[in-house]
Amino acid sequence: MGHTVLATPLGDVALHRLGTPATGAPRTPVLLLHANPGDSRDYGAVAAGLAAEREVFALDWPGYGRSTVTAPHSVTPEGLADVAERALDAIAREGAPRVHVVGSSVGGWVAVRLAERRPAQVAGIVLVDPAGFTRLTPLTRWFCRAVMGRPSRAxxxxxPLARAYLGRLRTSSARATYERARGVGxxxxxxxxxCALWRxxxxxGFGLTGVLPGIVPPxxxxxGRRDPLLPALTDGRRARRSLPPGATYATxxxxxxxxxxxPDLFLARVRPFLTG
Known part of the structure; x- marks a missing residue:
């Protein structure tokens, strides 16, 4: 356990090593990218299960966790993608030229961008309710810009939004994630x-509908069937229709x-994918 500091234009970003395989030869490592808000600790319920077979790394996005931020109002998803590319390079310097990437929400958006930009380094991507498939309407634009994008309202x-999208808070990890979200304000x-990310x-140009079909890595x-933020019947359906050939989808x-x-069901789906 420990972390490396990556100097980026957005701030000094923490790349955590959450675990290494207990026995056997190391397999292709996995990089975990969290949602907004949040930090690397959000994956606490599954990190050990993933680390049983491979090295596990996780980023704290600028301003979250152990990462600093120089210009918080200027953070964008594209900026996060640039940060994640630096993480791939740092992991490669440690002797791992290829990495599986697991991304949640905006982290899923970044995972797609990494697969698009660095197909030789990305062994596969796991997208967990990724952002980028919401239909932009006057209502959704207003909500992103004038509600969640305005600090006085957000x-x-x-x-309360975190309490809704975290579901039943059935694990200690979910409860801890919720408590951290409560402190964001x-x-x-x-x-x-x-707020900058929401705006x-x-x-x-944020959508992924036209990008995902061209992705080469698996x-x-x-x-989540009960996702109130990015519903499976709308965003999930659009994402599924955009999948490249051979991709796997599950609710x-x-x-x-x-x-x-x-975490039990998540690991049951993800571990075979990473091994395969």
């Missing part, structure tokens, strides 16, 4: 990052973060 809504820097979700798409009885709410 500060009051972060906690109290930190000006973290709240500014949270970026309304940008015309893809596993997981969607899980969970809300937005199945790895938090149902």
């Amino acid at each position: 500060g009051r809504l972060v906690a 109290a930190g000006a820097g973290r709240l500014a990052v949270h 970026a979700f309304a940008a015309p 893809v596993l798409l997981l969607w 899980l009885p969970a809300a937005h973060e199945a790895y938090n709410e149902r």
Whole structure:
């Protein structure tokens, strides 16, 4: 356990090593990318299960966890993708030229961008209710920009929204994730990052519908059937229709973060994919 600091234009970003295989030869490592808000600890319920077979790394996005942020109002998904590319390079310097990437929500959006930009380094991607498939309408643009993108409003809504998308808080990891989300409104820097990303979700070029079909690395798409934020019947359906040939899709009885709410089912789907 430990972390490396990566210098980026957005701040000093923490790349955590969450675990190494207990026995046997190391397999292709996995890089975990969390949602907004959150940090690497959100994967606490599944990190040990993944680390039983391979090295596990996780990023804290700028302004979250142990990462600093220089200009919180300027953080964008594209900026997060640049940070994640630096993480791939750091992992490669440790002797792992290829990495599986697991991304949740905006982390899923970044995982797709990594597979698009660095197909030789990305062995496969696991997308957990990824952002980028919401239909942009006047209502969704208003919600992203004027509600969740405005600190005076978002500060009051972060906690209740997290309580909804985390589902039943059935695990200690989910409860801890919720408590961290409750604290986002109290930190000006973290709240500014949270709002900047929400505003970026309304940008015309944010969608993934036209990008995902061209992805070369293997893809596993997981969607929570009870996700109130990115519903399976709308966003999940559009994502499934956009999958490249040979991709795998499954729904899980969970809300937005199945790895938090149902780590057993999450691992049952993800571990065979990573091994295969």
